[in-house]
Amino acid sequence: MAIEKMEVLVVGGGQAGLAMSEHLSNCSVPHLVLERHRIAERWRSERWDSLVANGPAWHDRFPGMEFSDTDPAAFAPKERIADYFVAYAKQIAAPIRCGVEVKQVQRNIGRPGFRVETSEGVIEATNVLAATGPFQRPVIPAVVPEDAKIMQIHSNAYRNPTQLPEGAVLVVGAGSSGVQIADELLRAGKRVFLSVGPHDRPPRSYRARDFVWWLGVLGKWDAEAAGPGMEHVTISVSGAHGGHTVDFRRLAAQGMTLVGRTESFKGGVMNFAPDLADNLAHGDTNYLSVLDEADAYVARNGLDLPEEPDARNVEPDPRCVSEPILELNLAEAGITSIVWATGFALDYSWLKVDAFDKNGKPAHQRGVAAEPGIYFLGLPWQSRRGSSFIWGVWHDAKYLADHISRQRQYLAYQTSAKRKIEGS
Numbered sequence: 484m485a486i487e488k489m490e491v492l493v494v495g496g497g498q499a500g501l502a503m504s505e506h507l508s509n510c511s512v513p514h515l516v517l518e519r520h521r522i523a524e525r526w527r528s529e530r531w532d533s534l535v536a537n538g539p540a541w542h543d544r545f546p547g548m549e550f551s552d553t554d555p556a557a558f559a560p561k562e563r564i565a566d567y568f569v570a571y572a573k574q575i576a577a578p579i580r581c582g583v584e585v586k587q588v589q590r591n592i593g594r595p596g597f598r599v600e601t602s603e604g605v606i607e608a609t610n611v612l613a614a615t616g617p618f619q620r621p622v623i624p625a626v627v628p629e630d631a632k633i634m635q636i637h638s639n640a641y642r643n644p645t646q647l648p649e650g651a652v653l654v655v656g657a658g659s660s661g662v663q664i665a666d667e668l669l670r671a672g673k674r675v676f677l678s679v680g681p682h683d684r685p686p687r688s689y690r691a692r693d694f695v696w697w698l699g700v701l702g703k704w705d706a707e708a709a710g711p712g713m714e715h716v717t718i719s720v721s722g723a724h725g726g727h728t729v730d731f732r733r734l735a736a737q738g739m740t741l742v743g744r745t746e747s748f749k750g751g752v753m754n755f756a757p758d759l760a761d762n763l764a765h766g767d768t769n770y771l772s773v774l775d776e777a778d779a780y781v782a783r784n785g786l787d788l789p790e791e792p793d794a795r796n797v798e799p800d801p802r803c804v805s806e807p808i809l810e811l812n813l814a815e816a817g818i819t820s821i822v823w824a825t826g827f828a829l830d831y832s833w834l835k836v837d838a839f840d841k842n843g844k845p846a847h848q849r850g851v852a853a854e855p856g857i858y859f860l861g862l863p864w865q866s867r868r869g870s871s872f873i874w875g876v877w878h879d880a881k882y883l884a885d886h887i888s889r890q891r892q893y894l895a896y897q898t899s900a901k902r903k904i905e906g907s
């Protein structure tokens with residue numbers, strides 16, 4: 484049977500794969516998107532039930548289509564986000580095959596291109612673009628042994644409070660996932676301990692503008708790299724319940740117990756770093772710096788945006804911050820489950836090419852890999868802070884489509900002598 488040939492094979496049919504398809508079509512580059520499950524699957528089956536977008540619908544979307552059934556200022560629920568991408572794929576007539584998994588990609592020997600083994604046979608591709616997501620494999624730090632008598636799940640397996648056993652819960656990690664899950668569990672009447680690490684904590688809105696607008700006009704989504712030593716600082720924001728600023732002290736006042744970074748576990752006792760106050764102070768500094776920069780922007784541009792002095796009020800430290808818990812016997816505290824909101828790792832075990840550094844991370848420049856013909860899209864900080872988010876990936880995809888298009892022109896180049904011979 485003849486082997487199918489394709490100029491660009493895009494692996495993954497999430498937002499990154501679709502953005503790539505749109506830009507490749509705009510550049511008239513033949514391509515195919517392979518998705519092992521359904522379009523935007525992770526929004527459907529790897530996120531908790533009540534999740535809504537972290538940004539308002541006017542912002543967390545592609546330029547070419549608005550959310551038809553969501554107020555632009557509202558935060559779209561996760562199923563609606565997945566539906567949006569299904570509709571988008573239809574609008575751009577994306578050549579996408581669902582239910583096909585890419586098992587292995589290898590460079591051809593002695594000729595250009597790659598041999599792509601899929602669950603439905605082999606494809607020969609000139610270029611392969613990995614759009615398999617910024618958050619692929621859940622990471623649970625090796626702190627509590629698996630056989631300890633306590634339920635442990637990662638945030639990507641958490642669905643809703645009924646999933647957890649009776650008793651208190653420890654949520655580890657206070658990025659957007661951890662803080663939203665902890666808040667939901669507290670509202671459901673559970674006793675909640677939240678382990679808070681370093682974080683940024685922008686205001687949900689300030690002077691009548693959402694923080695996504697402020698980060699946009701202040702150029703922060705376009706920042707090319709996090710500050711020195713800050714590479715892993717997570718942004719703690721929430722679109723839940725209409726959207727609100729994440730305020731750890733307020734959560735403590737509502738009954739949540741805050742602890743510092745989770746460090747180790749021995750004999751049923753969990754140890755926490757003595758860094759809770761510092762982490763909250765760092766979050767406050769970040770919060771206040773956004774207000775300062777926003778005020779300066781308003782003044783410089785003479786904008787008529789209402790002042791909001793109350794936004795600078797900081798609640799006093801609750802007892803769990805001034806007298807932090809450094810050790811906790813989980814059984815004595817009634818803790819029966821742990822939700823690890825501790826992030827994700829990349830997994831390119833299927834991509835057997837020379838495109839990774841010595842730590843196994845993609846070696847690339849703005850998504851153009853060290854191995855010619857291989858591309859990455861949707862990586863965290865691929866070109867800027869916004870790269871792994873809905874609106875940012877669209878711009879990175881445009882850059883890559885331009886790059887692929889230019890490479891095609893080089894490869895199509897012929898000398899005038901050769902053109903003449905072929906024409907005669």
Ligand SMILES: Cc1cc2nc3c(=O)[nH]c(=O)nc-3n(C[C@H](O)[C@H](O)[C@H](O)COP(=O)(O)OP(=O)(O)OC[C@H]3O[C@@H](n4cnc5c(N)ncnc54)[C@H](O)[C@@H]3O)c2cc1C
Nearest residue numbers: 495497498499518519524536537584585615616861872873
């Ligand atoms: C909890 C959470 C909330 C988020 N909220 C927001 C938000 O509100 N706004 C925002 O802008 N961003 C948000 N993000 C970040 C980002 O938008 C999402 O992670 C988004 O899913 C990334 O899209 P993607 O297309 O890059 O990757 P993914 O959505 O992960 O898509 C990759 C696709 O590749 C497929 N795939 C993987 N391996 C293979 C293979 N070998 N063969 C074939 N197919 C394969 C997968 O099935 C998947 O469908 C959130 C992330 C998380 C974790």
